[in-house]
Amino acid sequence: MNEGKVSENPESRFSAVLVGSARLPGVRIHREAYLRKALARYCSEDEIRVAIEETPAAAGISLDVLDKAANDSIRYETTKVSALSAAAGLPGFFALPATVPADMAQYFGHMLRIAQKLAYLYSWPDLFDGDGDDVDDATMGVLTLFFGVMFGAQSANAAVGKVAEMMARQVAKKLPQKALTKGVIYPIVKKVAAYIGVQMTKQTFAKSVSKAIPVIGAAVSGGLTFATYRPMAKRLKKHLSESELAKPTHRVVVVEAEEVHEPFATEHVEQQHDVDETAV
Helix, strand or coil: CHHHHHHHCHHHHHHHHHHHHHCCCCCCCCHHHHHHHHHCCCCCHHHHHHHHHCCCCCCCCCHHHHHHHHHHHHHHHHHHHHHHHHHHCCCCHHHHHHHHHHHHHHHHHHHHHHHHHHHHHCCCCCCCCCCCCCCCHHHHHHHHHHHHHHCCCHHHHHHHHHHHHHHHHHCCCCCCHHHHHCCCCHHHHHHHHHHHHHHHHHHHHHHHHHCCCCCHHHHHHHHHHHHHHHHHHHHHHHHHHCCHHHCCCHHHHHHHHHHHHHHHHHHHHHHHHHHHHHHC
16 A cells, blocks of 8 residues: 555655666766767867866866857757657557656656766766765755756756855865755755656656557657757756856866965964064
């Protein structure tokens, strides 16, 4: 009885699909290899090196260049996921029980791929830094918010912006674990997961209808995937490009602040030394 309730819970359903999709072969993007390939057409070797060691923002790469690289990735992933969706629509009605879940899994897998690529271009840290199949809670949280942005959840937009501000302010290289798993962001993550779970049900029904007729179903299914995936990826791109993390100067400001304070500290010590001598 309890298992039935869990399976009907939209939040739990989405979380299960997200974890399952993250374990599919080829879904996880290697940050260093991707940045090197994506920026090779637009940046110098020194800029790419700093972008990998730090972030594209720290390398001073302009948003125009990052937008071009992002558009290249969106174009590639959209073409790939649409072709796979069309192929899944070829068998027709009798293959629906097998093709619809598989199509949904690969669809979410490609959403994960583009979410990682856009995150790395716009200076988010490595989301899958471990070699195992497990996904830690903070990564689950931020990916849920990314998906929420893609699905048009306004609360996800605000939460992603807040997380970006936290990381930019602290010059952090890792996700804020506490905020995403226990703090103020966590309730929003749960709310967004439930919202996406409901949207998943609607998409599953639409894909089932589109695949009912062989051959024709392939064209409809591929077209439906293209019509939904690309705008969702564009929505996430726009939001991440406007966040604090993406600004090319936010790390430079911290360095300058340290340099400005060093002479002040030295001068203060010298003045204190003069005072001590006078007192003696």
